[in-house]
Amino acid sequence: MGVHIPNPNFRDHIGTIDESGKRKFLYPRKTNGKFTNYRRIASYILLAILIFTPFIQIDGEPFMMFNIIERKFILFGKIFWPEDFLLALVAMLIGVLFIAVFTVAFGRLFCGWICPQTIFMEHVFRRIEYWIDGDRNQQMRLAKMKWNAEKIRKRVFKNGIFFAISFGISNIFLMYIIGRDAWWEIVSDNPVNHIAGLASMLIFTGVFFFVFAWFREQVCIIVCPYGRLQSVLLDRNSIVIAYDYVRGEIRSKFKKSEDREAVGKGDCIDCNQCVEVCPTGIDIRNGTQLECINCTACMDACDHVMDKIDRPRGLIRYDSENNIANNTKKILTTRVIGYLGVLVILTGLFGFLLAGRTAVDTLILRTPGQLYQKVSADTLSNLYNYKMVNKTAEDMELEVKLLEPKGRLQLIGANPIELGKGDLSEGAMIIFLAKDDLESNNTDLKIGIFKQGVMIDEVETSFNGPIVRR
Numbered sequence: 001m002g003v004h005i006p007n008p009n010f011r012d013h014i015g016t017i018d019e020s021g022k023r024k025f026l027y028p029r030k031t032n033g034k035f036t037n038y039r040r041i042a043s044y045i046l047l048a049i050l051i052f053t054p055f056i057q058i059d060g061e062p063f064m065m066f067n068i069i070e071r072k073f074i075l076f077g078k079i080f081w082p083e084d085f086l087l088a089l090v091a092m093l094i095g096v097l098f099i100a101v102f103t104v105a106f107g108r109l110f111c112g113w114i115c116p117q118t119i120f121m122e123h124v125f126r127r128i129e130y131w132i133d134g135d136r137n138q139q140m141r142l143a144k145m146k147w148n149a150e151k152i153r154k155r156v157f158k159n160g161i162f163f164a165i166s167f168g169i170s171n172i173f174l175m176y177i178i179g180r181d182a183w184w185e186i187v188s189d190n191p192v193n194h195i196a197g198l199a200s201m202l203i204f205t206g207v208f209f210f211v212f213a214w215f216r217e218q219v220c221i222i223v224c225p226y227g228r229l230q231s232v233l234l235d236r237n238s239i240v241i242a243y244d245y246v247r248g249e250i251r252s253k254f255k256k257s258e259d260r261e262a263v264g265k266g267d268c269i270d271c272n273q274c275v276e277v278c279p280t281g282i283d284i285r286n287g288t289q290l291e292c293i294n295c296t297a298c299m300d301a302c303d304h305v306m307d308k309i310d311r312p313r314g315l316i317r318y319d320s321e322n323n324i325a326n327n328t329k330k331i332l333t334t335r336v337i338g339y340l341g342v343l344v345i346l347t348g349l350f351g352f353l354l355a356g357r358t359a360v361d362t363l364i365l366r367t368p369g370q371l372y373q374k375v376s377a378d379t380l381s382n383l384y385n386y387k388m389v390n391k392t393a394e395d396m397e398l399e400v401k402l403l404e405p406k407g408r409l410q411l412i413g414a415n416p417i418e419l420g421k422g423d424l425s426e427g428a429m430i431i432f433l434a435k436d437d438l439e440s441n442n443t444d445l446k447i448g449i450f451k452q453g454v455m456i457d458e459v460e461t462s463f464n465g466p467i468v469r470r
Contacts, residue, residue, distance in 0.1 A: 031301050033300025043119040050116070060393060087354065111294055112294035132154055243287070244319070302316040364384050366464060378435050382463050385427075390419045397452075402447055440467075443465060
């Protein structure tokens, strides 16, 4: 007892492929229990957030939008443009490091509790399937059944609902890309005027229907890179869904009134319930595996069996390999603490950059190929091009003023500059300086951008002039 001897052949094949190489469809048994109920509640809350967020607007702009086409991104009502590349880079590093920290400490907890693929599959599509086709045995019987009236009726009804939900999901995702108003224009206007938008909806619908009606767990096993990533990040101290082999081995069938400890038997009665409820078709008793998405189904199924045979719950539980082997409860390791330290530093840097982010991003450069012009005996001029991006959700009137050194700035065109929300303005300006104020052939300039008399941005550039000899 205490020696873990998994099936030696469990890693030489994929659980969803049979010996002939064909796809083996899974029919997981419906399970209920504490963790499944918690996940269900969390999933419905996250689904509500996903569905209703595109309808929320702040100052006429979406609360969240990821418009890849126009390269416009809105997070929590704040607009981000390609000019915010540094912020995006730091945010991406924080995201990658957060995934690393989370995985090192808690394995694929994200997959089981937060991942949209798992939420839709297990708590929307699978529940509809249980309602129409029945539980595991009824689904297997229906799959083997010849095509008769019952099978045709159930297949048409189920796939019709699946397609309708997929169409709804595609509309939600499209709103995240183009915004609620643009989406409504597509669905309410003449379809001929929005062929590209309708085509996008149908493509999204087809992809979602294919994933949830047929491809299913293959997304987690074959497509998702996170499963491969965990093999690099996990160690024996990571908290995962684990089988307590110290307590469970040696396995044997349950017999009433038998003292299992006295005869050297473990608590696992080899009922196979943990395998039958698994949505990716693995046996968790073989140890941590790439296919495990931490969905807790095997935990609830095993706890239910332990209750029946009057043994303590937790034979399958959240724990680490070292905790099971050494009977400890350690979570924070030196590795996790190190990752957390770097994560805190990067998060602080992101907060600093976000706080210092200006409402208007301004770029002012001397016009290429243009040298200084002699305006009078003691005055020179340079021609500049400017580009301004309004990062806010409000219209602005902006003034441009020369701060240092003393001189004169003249915009070519309207002054103040009218800049609409999220708009880009480009133009030209001329700066005049006295020859006596030049420090060198490239004199540093400071230019201020003012909104209603308040400076909101400061730009540095240089003024080209003749070589100064003092």
